[in-house]
Amino acid sequence: MTVAGSVEPELYRSGRRKRSRRRRFNLIAALVGVAVAVTVVVAPDWGLLAEKYADLDRARDLFPDIVTTATKNTLVYTTFSFIGGLLLGVSAALLRMSSLRAYRWIAAVYIEVFRGLPALLTIVLVGLITPVALQFQFPEILGVPTGGIVALSLVAGAYLAETVRAGIEAVPKGQIEAARSLGMTHTTTLWRVVMPQAIRIIVPPLTNELVLLLKDTSLLAVLGVTIATKELTQFGQDAANQGYNATPLLAAGLMYLMVTIPLTRLVAYLERRNKVMR
Amino acid sequence: MRTPAIELVGLRKSYGDNEVLKGIDLAVAKSQVVCIIGASGSGKSTLLRCVNRLEEPTGGEVRIDGIDICHPDCDLDLVRRRIGMVFQQFNLFPHLKVRDNVTLAQRKVLGRSRADAEAVADDMLGRVGLTEKVDSYPSQLSGGQQQRVAIARALAMEPDMMLFDEATSALDPELVGDVLDVMRRLAAEGMTMLVVTHEMDFARQVADHVVFMDGGTICEQGPPETIFGNPTEARTRQFLERVLHH
Numbered sequence: 001m002t003v004a005g006s007v008e009p010e011l012y013r014s015g016r017r018k019r020s021r022r023r024r025f026n027l028i029a030a031l032v033g034v035a036v037a038v039t040v041v042v043a044p045d046w047g048l049l050a051e052k053y054a055d056l057d058r059a060r061d062l063f064p065d066i067v068t069t070a071t072k073n074t075l076v077y078t079t080f081s082f083i084g085g086l087l088l089g090v091s092a093a094l095l096r097m098s099s100l101r102a103y104r105w106i107a108a109v110y111i112e113v114f115r116g117l118p119a120l121l122t123i124v125l126v127g128l129i130t131p132v133a134l135q136f137q138f139p140e141i142l143g144v145p146t147g148g149i150v151a152l153s154l155v156a157g158a159y160l161a162e163t164v165r166a167g168i169e170a171v172p173k174g175q176i177e178a179a180r181s182l183g184m185t186h187t188t189t190l191w192r193v194v195m196p197q198a199i200r201i202i203v204p205p206l207t208n209e210l211v212l213l214l215k216d217t218s219l220l221a222v223l224g225v226t227i228a229t230k231e232l233t234q235f236g237q238d239a240a241n242q243g244y245n246a247t248p249l250l251a252a253g254l255m256y257l258m259v260t261i262p263l264t265r266l267v268a269y270l271e272r273r274n275k276v277m278r
Numbered sequence: 279m280r281t282p283a284i285e286l287v288g289l290r291k292s293y294g295d296n297e298v299l300k301g302i303d304l305a306v307a308k309s310q311v312v313c314i315i316g317a318s319g320s321g322k323s324t325l326l327r328c329v330n331r332l333e334e335p336t337g338g339e340v341r342i343d344g345i346d347i348c349h350p351d352c353d354l355d356l357v358r359r360r361i362g363m364v365f366q367q368f369n370l371f372p373h374l375k376v377r378d379n380v381t382l383a384q385r386k387v388l389g390r391s392r393a394d395a396e397a398v399a400d401d402m403l404g405r406v407g408l409t410e411k412v413d414s415y416p417s418q419l420s421g422g423q424q425q426r427v428a429i430a431r432a433l434a435m436e437p438d439m440m441l442f443d444e445a446t447s448a449l450d451p452e453l454v455g456d457v458l459d460v461m462r463r464l465a466a467e468g469m470t471m472l473v474v475t476h477e478m479d480f481a482r483q484v485a486d487h488v489v490f491m492d493g494g495t496i497c498e499q500g501p502p503e504t505i506f507g508n509p510t511e512a513r514t515r516q517f518l519e520r521v522l523h524h
Contacts (some may be wrong), residue, residue, distance in 0.1 A: 046415075172367075173297075175369060178363075178365065178370075178371070178428075179383070181358055181362075182356075182382075182432070182435060183356070183359030183383060183435065184355070184356055184383055184386055184387055188386045192382060192386060196373045197371075197373050
């Protein structure tokens, strides 16, 4: 649409070409999306799906055990393992930064080994083999079998150690210099100046580790369970096996999400807040 | 002759093969203000940081009131509480309010009660003109205000001497004046001060003694009138021409 006599600039011609290419791309993307949506709606046998995945009668039968036993156990295992993992993790992180080479080595070996092994293997190794090999029985605490919890703590501790160390090292060196120049001892500096700042840095990734740990408690079932010690996944699996119906698994999945989604939302919030504070 | 407050004797510092301080002799008398000037990389900050052993000297002695603090038996924490230090990057504790920044070391190091420490903190923050900021967090303050809090934090320990490591270098130009005013007042009150600075006017007006460093050595030192008015060394003249005429 050039005005007669004037030459249309190359800039405009090129810009128009790009705009029409963009439009064509958007149109194709929209068509693909519609095709996928139609397939998803039309293809499955919804009646069968509803029966196999969302059988409300079966779902009702899961209560209250799915909450009072399965979810409770999952949360208890998670809490115990997380506390154990934190103790191990903070210790390993401090050892890792020790001035003594031997301590640094011990911590490094621990961290590398347990981060490098699959959690499942560690659980079997610690929970099943150790009691046999060392003639040692893991005690029950408050009705909770501790073998698997020790194993999970070892795994979590190895990951948490690196998170904690990264947090401590992220505190600027000038903070330590300022504290020491005021005459504070090494210990006072660590607990009054470095740690409070490190914790703020650590909490978001720590919460992520908590979510991972929560999901890993599903592995504990390999150690064998009783009705009272079933956690969510095993509970769902056992219930699903009666009559080949996936409803209990879906219900167990929803239970996980009810815990994990608020946690991951919390991480997002904390990360946003941290950005503002620095 | 009276014992100097700070005395460096043949002070050396190297990082691997890189010798940053090549045998420094320097004395700061009580109530004296000594300014160290020189290009970046000349070793002036390293020298200052050796005085309270934030940097570990590799040779020579650092004497505070005549006592060598590099002696293995020396309790550094006791030495450091007598030497206030102010950093280029302020290094306020970001997780603490302004008042708590000033009380933390008083309480943990000097063992003062919270009430006593807060009284001292409010007094010191008043002296640097920040009474209304006691409940703010450092991130809510301008650079100049943060640096004045840092000075108050150091002064609250009632130190015998103060080290300033390029205290105004990280500040916007319009904020430098407030910090220099506080330092001027401190000098007038008779504080012993060792000041690494790029502020030539401050050095000229406030210093009793000016030290020009170059390449890890003291190239020239003397009263400010001589160093700025009639330097003998060519390197001093070159440096001053570069910083004063641009």
